Amino acid sequence: MDQADSLRNKMALQLSDQKKHTSGNARVIAVASGKGGAGKSNFTVNFSLALQRLGKKVLVFDLDIGMANIDILLGQSAEYTIVDMLRQRLSVWKIIAKGHEGLPFVSGGSGLNDLIEFSGDEMEYFLEQLQLIGKEYDYIFFDMPAGVSRTSLHFLLSADQAFLVTTPEPTSVTDGYGMIKFLHVNNKNLPVCLIINRIKNKKEGSATASNISAVCRQFLNKEIKSLIYIPDDDTVGKAVRAQTPFIAYSPDARSSAAVLQAARQYTNELNSQEKYTEFSFTAKLRRFFTTKGRNTFG
Template sequence: MYDQAERLRQILKTNENSNRQTSTRKITDNTRVIAVSSGKGGVGKTNFTINLAISLSKLGYTVAVIDADIGLANIDVLLGLLPKENISSVLNKNKNILEIMTDGPDGVKIIAGGSGLYDILSLNAENLNYLISQLSQLEQLFDFVLIDTGAGISEVVMSFVSAADEAILITTPEPTSLTDVYALIKALRIRGSSCKLRLVVNRVENQREAIDVFEKLFIASKKFLNTSIENLGYIMNSKLVVEAVKNQNPFINLYPNSSISKNINSIAVKIIGSTNNNENKNSFTNFLNKFKDFFSKNDSE
């Protein structure tokens, strides 16, 4: 049986030899863009994204998080941050994207989107090319770029998820959550998206419940959508999450030895395990090309 705990210890031991240059030096040749999305709000998507980013950073990887939720951008709230700039500062003030980054926990960099993302919907070709050139700088600095999208199947959500080569879909065991995440998968496939889909089941009571939820969604997606999804892991239902939110401190830092922190670390290890896959070799370039294509079409319409 695959020993995730041992794998985690090996990775930590390897990265200790880098003079603790965590989040200051890119350690892979490839920059992986991973969209994190959900079929409905309130399932813990943003909380998951933040804690995953910190876990990856603790393992020695450089990580940036783009808050791409137009309506409910709240990464800054969960972290107790007050970003002075966001994406609109790049578009309207000619700010360099590196200037608008906010320092998050453990070296994670935060790029605030918020209302500034509305400006992307009406970009002309010149401004779109400028934004693409700014985003391209991230490839030289980060091993992982996590995009915290909005929930649902809006065009903006679809564009970010479709542009990424990898997507993590968050659901809970609730029937409404499962129905909505299935609708998201269906919408992505109708759109022609080929991104790799992985599922994380949040707020489960035990491992058996997580497996049951995954199997239901896997069978339905395979049978009716001809789509395979990967089981990335689960997060236990815990009051510690609520306490961490109240303290505006990610639970992986506030309660590092808790079951939920171990759940996040296991998921991070799985993600790292596929870092050198050939399928992800041009992840960032693919993302920029698909992102540009979508908004170019949007502008022409």
């Protein structure tokens, strides 16, 4: 850690000590899917970039550690990863890289040697570092691994909101509902928002969202909102191969227009709501990693 990082950390810690139960103003959003291949990471990158274009400060954390691909989608190679931060006790400022259009992101690494499950000490250090940047951003996105592990569950349950990415395919819908049910059982108050990806037309997207919402309402007594239906067009695949976000690769494509419109809608809706203030993300996550704090979200 260089002198500038050390000074910045000390100043940020002094501010955080004044309000120990807040991690800043950033809204923390965990992006999940019931199964792999739903397009979760691609959505995260493009939606984050769309928010940045609206003047929002956004940071993307790739938490699919060891199997990460945010840096690939952004066409950038990060010098450091989350694993480096934990094992070498690096400053979080040091591991934040810049992707397309300067979008800040933290790589999760891409190799079997990078696979890691947070220990108690590692999580505490991670939370300390996260607290340093809470006031720097409007949104912090956690791109979660597909499915659920002990650590990823805790991240999901501690977030201010979960985005669930699914496709109209029956297996994806079934797995997506399973994820919603699992989250609901553990935290009934967690807001979940649907992203329907790879739709043939708006009717298919609406039908998929309505089916999931109806099942959640009937069996979980939970209201699920939909944020966006993303068309399945050739632009997305071409952009991935070019390692460029599709809203930059082809701004006029239907998929790009959908993401940009969703970003505007999302920010407008949040501006009309009160901010989430009951507990900070770091405070909630820390509760899971203390003996008395486990399984406290009934």
